[in-house]
Amino acid sequence: MTDKPFLTDVQELRRRARQHIDDGAVTEGYRGNRETIIKLLNEALATEIVCVLRYRRHYFMAKGILSEPVAAEFMEHATQEQEHADSIAERIVQLGGEPDFNPQTLTDRSHAEYVEGNSLADMIKENLVAERIAIESYRAMIDYLADTDSTTRRMLEEILAVEEEHAEDLSSLMQGVVK
Numbered sequence: 545m546t547d548k549p550f551l552t553d554v555q556e557l558r559r560r561a562r563q564h565i566d567d568g569a570v571t572e573g574y575r576g577n578r579e580t581i582i583k584l585l586n587e588a589l590a591t592e593i594v595c596v597l598r599y600r601r602h603y604f605m606a607k608g609i610l611s612e613p614v615a616a617e618f619m620e621h622a623t624q625e626q627e628h629a630d631s632i633a634e635r636i637v638q639l640g641g642e643p644d645f646n647p648q649t650l651t652d653r654s655h656a657e658y659v660e661g662n663s664l665a666d667m668i669k670e671n672l673v674a675e676r677i678a679i680e681s682y683r684a685m686i687d688y689l690a691d692t693d694s695t696t697r698r699m700l701e702e703i704l705a706v707e708e709e710h711a712e713d714l715s716s717l718m719q720g721v722v723k
């Protein structure tokens with residue numbers, strides 16, 4: 545268990561998160577910007593939905609192996625990721641877009657992965673990896689938005705703060721569970 549795959553994931557995430565940002569820089573004017581922002585928000589929406597599903601799976605599995613406090617943490621995170629998904633979907637509609645809830649393409653559009661994990665330690669680690677991916681991708685979006693859409697940026701900053709708390713929670717859990 546080295547840090548290698550984890551670092552690769554983050555690099556891939558950064559690459560993907562920047563793809564559409566680069567497209568957006570080419571386009572001038574509000575309309576082009578809005579399209580890019582909606583595209584980015586739909587990727588964030590997919591990421592949040594995948595995180596809800598992963599955390600809920602882990603909640604039930606952790607409960608099964610009698611890890612009530614860890615399971616409770618997973619469920620709390622699942623609920624908060626659902627709130628993020630809802631805020632993002634709402635904002636997409638406000639911007640004149642359509643939130644993409646298509647389950648068939650969900651994991652392709654998500655930055656974070658759906659990894660089931662075989663043990664409690666695995667689950668915690670996978671969730672931490674996913675949170676770190678979310679943190680990097682929200683940061684990239686916030687940088688991209690700068691002053692062009694302060695409402696969306698403020699929403700993403702609030703979500704980012706919660707993702708940072710999640711990562712911190714998982715870090716602490718990892719100390720208690722791994723080894």
Ligand SMILES: [Fe+2]
Binds near residue numbers: 628678703707
């Ligand atoms: Fe989230």
Ligand SMILES: [Fe+2]
Binds near residue numbers: 621
């Ligand atoms: Fe999170």
